[in-house]
Amino acid sequence: MIESILPAEVVAIEVYDDPPEAVLLPEEEPVVAKAVDKRRREFTTVRHCARQAMARLGVPPAPILPGERGAPTWPAGIVGSMTHCAGYRAAVLALDTDLRSVGIDAEPHVPLPEGVLEAVSLPEERVHLAALAAGSRDVHWDKLLFAGKESVYKAWFPLTRKWLGFSDAHIEFDPDGGFRARLLVAGPVVDGVEITGFTGRWTVANGIAATAIAVPVKA
Template structure:
């Protein structure tokens, strides 16, 4: 069932004040795609077309809050959204949820949001995604509260990549960043590669669990 795009208290909670945020609960409608966006997912399966449409609808509504009529939002070679030069933004979607955050590039240099199902990460993936220090942190957190901690860290790294890639145009591996997760809904992420370029080495973000979803986010103010 299609739900209208609306304001997102969940994304606001993980990003804080400033960026415009919108979410859609339910399925996107491919008929809402604009111009050449249709061709981006023309050969995709129906579920992919719907999630793509949901994210683009959220992005357009968020951009309007900043005074921008976004128009078609195409994708780059790694499926990243190609934002206009005067905007920064981030899109996320998983089953039943899509969200977007948009802000003027004059005030923000990067936004990263990610949503994941609030379920444990498959055991076979933990060693590839979490560093030894992160696994130790998870073991400590689990002593006081049972949460899908590994997947929260995975989501935080996904949000971090969404701020990293537009600034550096290079891949950032899961072992090239380390997340210090706190049970109060915050995290600190440190990039471990030698050259971080214009991206800060250490960034701070927030996480929330709501209605079966993990959502993480971080926002980088302009210098």
């Protein structure tokens, strides 16, 4: 599913359960030594997916430890992103000669809990979602917005090492599977050019709403 909204340069691995062969490397064990079973399974399986993606890129298996603000620390030469939710785990990786950054998010395709949309969206975004809902009621646009904001942050952070709040980016969706995120704060300078926003793709399948952003290397 997730590979359908990412460019060909990205290796994507996804699963819908926790396979028994998914194990942690010794360096990762202390991170979840005291975690509840659900957290441990998510943490383990998503790293299992990431190491499968490493193998496809010809990269030896390596520990993936949480770094600054919990962002995964990737081997040299690799950019990537991971996501997990109930019934779904995924990792996507690419060479840093192909992409500057990548951000994905997946969420159960159900409405946001009451009150959450107001906390994660701008007033004009809520107007936009209402218009989309009038034309397509089989998509939970509020959950897609949440996933889109998460993807924006995951694409943004490796380029800036700075926090980005929900109100710091404005998202507009296209019903055909695309979206645009306009940054409302100063963006990162990449290859001498300030990034003022991101473009991404979205999909809904198998009960999951997923979003993805890939920032290419300037030609």
